[in-house]
Amino acid sequence: MFNNVDLYFENSVVERTTAKLLRQRRFIRDHSNPMELSSVLFKENFPLSKDAFMYVLDSIKEKCPTNLSSSISPMLKLCCFLRFLAHGSYQQTVGNDFELGIAQPTVSLIFKEMLPILESTLCSVRIKTDITEEQKRTARRNFFTRSGIPNVVGCVDGTHVAIIAPCENKHLYVNRKGFYSINAMIACDEDMVIRRVDARYGGSSHDSFVWNNRALKTYLEQTYQKGDHNSVYLGDYGYPLHEYLWTPFRNALPGTVESNFNKKHAKARNVVERTIGVLKCRFRCILGERKLRYPPSKATVIVNVCCALHNICKQYNVNDPEEETFVDVVVPLEPVEGNFSGTAADHRRRQIANALS
Structure with missing residues (x-):
């Protein structure tokens, strides 16, 4: 049986997890356009300038598959992909970043989708x-x-x-x-x-x-x-x-x-x-x-x-x-x-x- 300490600890963990999910969802809702970030903060998180980012996005957005949740826009997918390239973090770390708030399995799917699209679209041209x-x-x-x-x-x-x-x-x-x-x-x-x-x-x-x-x-x-x-x-x-x-x-x-x-x-x-x-x-x-x-x-x-x-x-x-x-x-x-x-x-x-x- 659980004692009062166990119950308090369990409830505390649930509350913290719920609060974190709400913060992530609130950020995606309020900051679905990463272009709202300052130029300095944008470049700190992603290795491209805003102009370069938009060039890449315009080149690939029509090729982005729609099998992921519609709440994840091509812009956020590209941000997630660039975040990994720029920092080399594990997928879970990339997904948990405050700027993204995406679960690790979704990060894996995004990476799998975006990599061949970027190669076929950009490499032969650039x-x-x-x-x-x-x-x-x-x-x-x-x-x-x-x-x-x-x-x-x-x-x-x-x-x-x-x-x-x-x-x-x-x-x-x-x-x-x-x-x-x-x-x-x-x-x-x-x-x-x-x-x-x-x-x-x-x-x-x-x-x-x-x-x-x-x-x-x-x-x-x-x-x-x-x-x-x-x-x-x-x-x-x-x-x-x-x-x-x-x-x-x-x-x-x-x-x-x-x-x-x-x-x-x-x-x-x-x-x-x-x-x-x-x-x-x-x-x-x-x-x-x-x-x-x-x-x-x-x-x-x-x-x-x-x-x-x-x-x-x-x-x-x-x-x-x-x-x-x-x-x-x-x-x-x-x-x-x-x-x-x-x-x-x-x-x-x-x-x-x-x-x-």
């Missing part, structure tokens, strides 16, 4: 490798001003996104640091706009393997064969040297022309490292503080969507998060094997190194 001649000229000019290296239109690098152990082929996702991840390769221009992303491969994959199996290599190869010899990407030691992909000299001695080229190369390539830093700080679900608790295929889509939303933020001039808060999941790579000495790409690289000295 992430484009092909750029205009005017954009190429602007990129070459800016990279040359920054580093002195000519003909550079973009940079490429890889970053690891931590995930939980997958159910199948676990060995493909264990990286050299011993944790499970996917190796996401990011290519960007001088304005930190992402031009290509490939997050299909497990953490055990070397950057050179991902490069050799990605569309960016094919695109640059075809562009070069068509006669465009003045559009080059920069990559680090983990990539193979090509006429259209320049990497640093290996084992360069201090004070040599090769060492000087490597310093200029690193200065230019820093933009892709900063891009990855901003991307992960803006969408902390991929930062590594909390592993993505999804299978690799879904983690790939999450990375793709984050990159598309990042580009939207750049277009709408959304302030970048503080870069000093970024701690990347660094997995040191062995330099790619191969002897490039004497090749056409090496000859061109040496010409530039001599010109820079």
Whole structure:
């Protein structure tokens, strides 16, 4: 039998739970339009500005399914989805946020619905490798001003996104640091706009393997064969040297022309490292503080969507998060094997190194 203390405790719990539900329902009723929040509070809760948010909402709202409760508008669904991307919290935490007040099962349904919609609607439109001649000229000019290296239109690098152990082929996702991840390769221009992303491969994959199996290599190869010899990407030691992909000299001695080229190369390539830093700080679900608790295929889509939303933020001039808060999941790579000495790409690289000295 219950004594008076037990009854008091039970009633107190019921009262607190009821009060919480009433507060959540009252907020949804009175704040069904998150645009009523101040610009500062809006950006604190969601990683986009109001203008960028409305662009995304207008792009997807006609595609939002109606199988959820009609009280949950496309706007609140998008807010819920962005809240997860921005903070990387568990679904229950996202749902219990005062700004949303949505139960965890509903958050799960929203995420399942919104993820493929955002990928199919935004990724192919917002992430484009092909750029205009005017954009190429602007990129070459800016990279040359920054580093002195000519003909550079973009940079490429890889970053690891931590995930939980997958159910199948676990060995493909264990990286050299011993944790499970996917190796996401990011290519960007001088304005930190992402031009290509490939997050299909497990953490055990070397950057050179991902490069050799990605569309960016094919695109640059075809562009070069068509006669465009003045559009080059920069990559680090983990990539193979090509006429259209320049990497640093290996084992360069201090004070040599090769060492000087490597310093200029690193200065230019820093933009892709900063891009990855901003991307992960803006969408902390991929930062590594909390592993993505999804299978690799879904983690790939999450990375793709984050990159598309990042580009939207750049277009709408959304302030970048503080870069000093970024701690990347660094997995040191062995330099790619191969002897490039004497090749056409090496000859061109040496010409530039001599010109820079």
